[in-house]
Amino acid sequence: MHASLSAALANGEFFALYQPQIATLDGRVAGVEALLRWQRPGFGIIEPSDFVTIAEKQGLIAPLGAFMLERACQTAAAWGELKLGINVSPLQFARVDFADVIFAIAGRANLPLHRLEIEITETAAFGDLEAAKATLAQLRARGVSIALDDLGSGLATPALMRALPLDRVKLGKEVVVTCQTPEGAALVRGLICAARDLGLGVTAEGVETQAEQEFLQACGCDLLQGYLFARPMTGIEFTSFLRHRLD
Numbered sequence: 001m002h003a004s005l006s007a008a009l010a011n012g013e014f015f016a017l018y019q020p021q022i023a024t025l026d027g028r029v030a031g032v033e034a035l036l037r038w039q040r041p042g043f044g045i046i047e048p049s050d051f052v053t054i055a056e057k058q059g060l061i062a063p064l065g066a067f068m069l070e071r072a073c074q075t076a077a078a079w080g081e082l083k084l085g086i087n088v089s090p091l092q093f094a095r096v097d098f099a100d101v102i103f104a105i106a107g108r109a110n111l112p113l114h115r116l117e118i119e120i121t122e123t124a125a126f127g128d129l130e131a132a133k134a135t136l137a138q139l140r141a142r143g144v145s146i147a148l149d150d151l152g153s154g155l156a157t158p159a160l161m162r163a164l165p166l167d168r169v170k171l172g173k174e175v176v177v178t179c180q181t182p183e184g185a186a187l188v189r190g191l192i193c194a195a196r197d198l199g200l201g202v203t204a205e206g207v208e209t210q211a212e213q214e215f216l217q218a219c220g221c222d223l224l225q226g227y228l229f230a231r232p233m234t235g236i237e238f239t240s241f242l243r244h245r246l247d
Contacts, residue, residue: 001040001050001051002054002058004040005051005054005055005058005060006060008038008040009060009064009067013038013039013040013041014036014037014038014039014064014067014068015036015037015039015071015234016034016036016037016068016071016072016235017034017035017037017232017233017234018032018033018034018035018072018075018076018232018233018234018235018238019032019033019035019225019226019231019232019233020032020225020230020238020241021033021083021085021203021223021224021225022223022224022225023222023223024213024217024221024222024224025222028245029082029241029242029245030082030083030223031082031083031084031085031117031203031223032076032079032082032083032238033084033085033086033087033225034068034071034072034075034076034084034085034086035048035232036064036068036087038051056089056091061089061091062091062095065088065092066101066105068086069086069101069102069105069106070105070108070109072086073105073106073108073109073111073116074109074111075235076111076115077109077110077111078239079238079239079242081115082115082242083115083117083145084111084115085119085147086116086117086118086119087119087149088118088119088124089124090120090123090124090127093132093135094124094127094128098135099139099142102116102139103142112143113142113143113144114143114144114145116143116144116145117144117145117146117147117167117168118139118145118146118147119147119148119149119170120132120136120147120148120149121148121149121150122148122150122157122160125148125160125163125164129163132164133163133164133165136165136166137165140165140167145167146164146165146166146167146168147166147167147170147203148164148168148169148170149170150170150172151170151171151172151175151191151195152172152175152187152191153172153175158191158194161195161198161200162198166200167200167201168200168202168203169191169195169200169201169202170202170204170205171191171192171202171203171205171221172205172206173205173206173226174206175187175188175191176188176204176205176206176212176226177206177208177212179215179216180211180212180215185215188216188219192216192219192221193219193220196220201222201223202220202221202222203221203222203224204216204221204223204224204225204226205225206226206227207224207225207226207228207229208226208227208228210228213228
């Protein structure tokens with residue numbers, strides 16, 4: 001895998017999938033998250049958790065992240081006013097030209113910046129909190145939304161909801177799946193309440209059951225994402241999915 005990553009980027013083996021985010025208020029498709037995948041010859045589709053760390057060590061995360069952003073922005077430009085969410089690596093976020101790269105790519109794709117939502121993790125922020133704040137403020141000043149990913153999973157902490165200029169937090173699947181236990185329900189309810197009190201939107205990922213949907217909606221979660229609604233799909237499949245939802 002170490003030897004294959006550089007060649008994979010050059011050979012066009014990476015691609016994006018898209019998973020819709022559903023508004024709890026009216027059931028409409030309110031957003032979409034772009035998800036990076038690697039179609040590795042002889043091995044099938046490889047998840048980011050299996051190659052991102054290696055890409056970071058090899059210094060490939062910046063070109064890989066730029067590829068993902070370019071591809072996703074170009075594809076999503078035709079999807080009306082849908083918000084496009086994209087995860088960024090801590091090393092990618094820490095680059096001094098990060099905001100400029102975002103602006104340039106979105107501009108080439110004709111994607112309005114208010115339609116873009118950058119998802120960061122606690123690791124990205126805590127490396128240099130003041131630098132992170134400055135970068136996020138620069139992005140938000142141009143209309144880009146900021147989401148704190150993996151809230152409650154042991155990575156992101158509620159303290160960051162107060163420290164960073166954010167628009168939204170995201171509950172990971174590992175947290176959402178616990179909401180049917182008394183302890184898990186209390187944790188999820190508390191996190192959502194804290195976020196809403198701070199004026200932040202809340203997205204729940206990994207929603208797979210009707211019971212999870214009903215609980216999260218009752219707690220004030222405004223966007224839901226997961227297999228209950230749709231699996232990640234190609235850009236062409238997502239366009240068809242949107243048309244079907246509008247019919």
